[in-house]
Amino acid sequence: MKPTTRLRQLIADPEILVAPGAYDGITARLIEQAGFAALYMTGAGTSASFGLPDYGLLTMTEMVGNAARITAAAGSLPLIADGDTGYGTELNVVRMVQEHERAGTAGIHIEDQVSPKRCGHLDGKELVSTQEFLAKIRAAVATRRDPDFVIIARTDARSVAGFDESIRRANAALKAGADVAFVESPQTLEEVRMVPQRVDGLCLLNIVWGGKTPQVDLREAQLMGYSIAILPGLLLKAVYGACDAALAELKETHRHPRPLFDGNVRDGFRRFGADQWDALRSRFRDPPAPAAE
Amino acid sequence: MARPTSILKAIINRREATILAGAANGLFARIIEDIGYEAVYVTGAGVANMYLGAPDIGLTTLTEVAAHVAAIADAVALPLLVDADTGFGNPVNMVRTVKVLERAGAAGLQIEDQVFPKKCGHFDGKDVVPLQEMLAKIKAAVDTRRDGDLQIVARTDARAILGLPAAIDRAGAMIEAGADVTFVEAPTSAEELAQIARSLSVPQVANVVFGGRTPELGQRKFAELGFGCVLYANAALQAALKSAHDVLAALKREGSLASVADHLAGFDIRQQTVAKPKYDELERRYR
Numbered sequence: 001m002k003p004t005t006r007l008r009q010l011i012a013d014p015e016i017l018v019a020p021g022a023y024d025g026i027t028a029r030l031i032e033q034a035g036f037a038a039l040y041m042t043g044a045g046t047s048a049s050f051g052l053p054d055y056g057l058l059t060m061t062e063m064v065g066n067a068a069r070i071t072a073a074a075g076s077l078p079l080i081a082d083g084d085t086g087y088g089t090e091l092n093v094v095r096m097v098q099e100h101e102r103a104g105t106a107g108i109h110i111e112d113q114v115s116p117k118r119c120g121h122l123d124g125k126e127l128v129s130t131q132e133f134l135a136k137i138r139a140a141v142a143t144r145r146d147p148d149f150v151i152i153a154r155t156d157a158r159s160v161a162g163f164d165e166s167i168r169r170a171n172a173a174l175k176a177g178a179d180v181a182f183v184e185s186p187q188t189l190e191e192v193r194m195v196p197q198r199v200d201g202l203c204l205l206n207i208v209w210g211g212k213t214p215q216v217d218l219r220e221a222q223l224m225g226y227s228i229a230i231l232p233g234l235l236l237k238a239v240y241g242a243c244d245a246a247l248a249e250l251k252e253t254h255r256h257p258r259p260l261f262d263g264n265v266r267d268g269f270r271r272f273g274a275d276q277w278d279a280l281r282s283r284f285r286d287p288p289a290p291a292a293e
Numbered sequence: 294m295a296r297p298t299s300i301l302k303a304i305i306n307r308r309e310a311t312i313l314a315g316a317a318n319g320l321f322a323r324i325i326e327d328i329g330y331e332a333v334y335v336t337g338a339g340v341a342n343m344y345l346g347a348p349d350i351g352l353t354t355l356t357e358v359a360a361h362v363a364a365i366a367d368a369v370a371l372p373l374l375v376d377a378d379t380g381f382g383n384p385v386n387m388v389r390t391v392k393v394l395e396r397a398g399a400a401g402l403q404i405e406d407q408v409f410p411k412k413c414g415h416f417d418g419k420d421v422v423p424l425q426e427m428l429a430k431i432k433a434a435v436d437t438r439r440d441g442d443l444q445i446v447a448r449t450d451a452r453a454i455l456g457l458p459a460a461i462d463r464a465g466a467m468i469e470a471g472a473d474v475t476f477v478e479a480p481t482s483a484e485e486l487a488q489i490a491r492s493l494s495v496p497q498v499a500n501v502v503f504g505g506r507t508p509e510l511g512q513r514k515f516a517e518l519g520f521g522c523v524l525y526a527n528a529a530l531q532a533a534l535k536s537a538h539d540v541l542a543a544l545k546r547e548g549s550l551a552s553v554a555d556h557l558a559g560f561d562i563r564q565q566t567v568a569k570p571k572y573d574e575l576e577r578r579y580r
Contacts, residue, residue: 055385056382056386057382057385057386059356059357061354061355061356061357062354062356088352088410089351089410091350091351091352092351092352115382115410116383116385116386116409
């Protein structure tokens with residue numbers, strides 16, 4: 001089954017689809033091995049992996065290149081990717097959708113911030129007009145070659161123009177052809193609850209630690225009516241913490257600290273497909289056995 | 294040996310209206326070098342046209358432009374003046390753009406005051422950012438360059454939107470912000486070109502687009518006015534386009550190249566242009 005079709009099935013399922021955020025091949029593989037059904041490519045994490053903040057500094061080429069890396073690493077899972085603003089106007093959105101489809105991405109979200117954008121949980125964001133936002137959604141819908149490719153409309157209006165405006169924009173985007181609405185950074189539990197009630201379509205919840213939205217249990221989010229939950233920073237923040245601790249311990253003890261992952265070199269490679277590659281090592285060396293008569 | 298940045302700076306400051314032919318790839322840059330030009334202009338419109346088969350409306354990314362610049366820098370020894378459009382975003386993006394393109398091998402960067410994503414300077418419907426934002430971009434570029442001779446060529450597209458006096462005022466403010474060279478895009482007469490050169494203290498760039506809005510005064514006249522260089526950004530592209538079209542149409546029509554043979558470079562010229570003798574020599578040396 002195509003990843004796009006699989007993603008649609010998972011979204012339609014009454015159970016909430018939980019997509020932890022990956023930003024490279026390692027995080028993609030770990031999400032797959034942990035048994036999640038889908039994964040999310042975080043733009044903030046991708047920027048961080050370049051050593052940069054989420055200030056719209058990466059190019060579409062770099063973002064899509066990372067999506068291609070992730071789909072190659074965790075090929076069995078559908079990928080939802082952060083498409084930011086589409087990196088320009090609706091014409092740039094056309095090119096971005098073409099490139100993401102080619103990279104094997106199953107769905108993207110497109111937002112209504114001014115391009116270049118800022119992280120949704122930072123201050124100082126600016127919005128484009130609803131008209132310009134809808135032009136981007138229409139462009140994305142018209143460009144996808146695979147009708148199952150999922151277009152998620154994200155509005156950043158909550159912190160700039162208020163909750164009502166964010167709901168109005170989400171509904172307008174669904175009417176313009178978006179498959180899912182993503183109201184970014186509702187600021188109270190009540191607002192989190194209101195989104196699925198006031199949006200006329202499927203909803204995505206963004207669970208960010210230390211952001212503007214209060215923490216919500218995934219089971220509760222499902223009861224509220226959310227179809228998808230993404231956790232973009234889950235692994236990135238775990239990595240900061242693990243790395244800081246290991247580096248501090250090395251400085252202090254002058255010895256290799258006992259890692260959180262306490263396996264040998266071989267165990268580590270097995271997490272990244274060593275067994276499958278070992279099978280390929282010998283497989284092509286000898287001519288295939290003649291087929292039995 | 295002088296750095297490419299210093300060479301480009303000297304060329305522009307001679308104010309001899311040195312013609313910079315544009316290249317969008319290594320092959321065109323090689324032709325430019327073989328003919329004896331002193332520098333190459335890396336054309337953003339050319340990259341959009343030749344790489345994507347798309348118009349110059351801001352579809353190419355910084356990553357893609359940088360890859361082209363790096364390939365061209367490897368193919369020729371000439372300094373490269375690179376079209377960096379708007380800096381691909383806001384002043385913060387400009388910081389990364391300067392780092393990436395300087396590392397890719399640019400000797401000068403041309404940055405403009407259009408709204409991101411930009412449009413070709415000779416198209417209708419373009420728009421400019423507030424002057425303060427453009428000045429912030431120039432300061433960002435000047436602060437970021439590692440080589441102080443990396444030429445910052447500040448282009449204003451305001452002529453078509455706000456009129457010539459406003460465009461000249463903008464260019465003047467860009468000089469104060471640290472631009473080494475200014476470039477008032479798409480003046481429409483010889484008198485306008487003269488007024489630009491008279492009004493601004495630093496060397497000027499003129500852009501002659503075949504079929505565009507700026508009259509082709511000829512190099513001698515541009516030099517009399519004191520222009521630093523004159524861009525013929527897409528002369529090679531337009532020549533190749535017509536020739537390729539005519540040859541392929543004839544081949545389709547007639548089933549052979551006989552009637553258009555004089556349009557085609559011979560096999561030897563082609564290999565000479567891509568420096569095959571140099572690579573042959575390298576092969577001998579390292580074998």
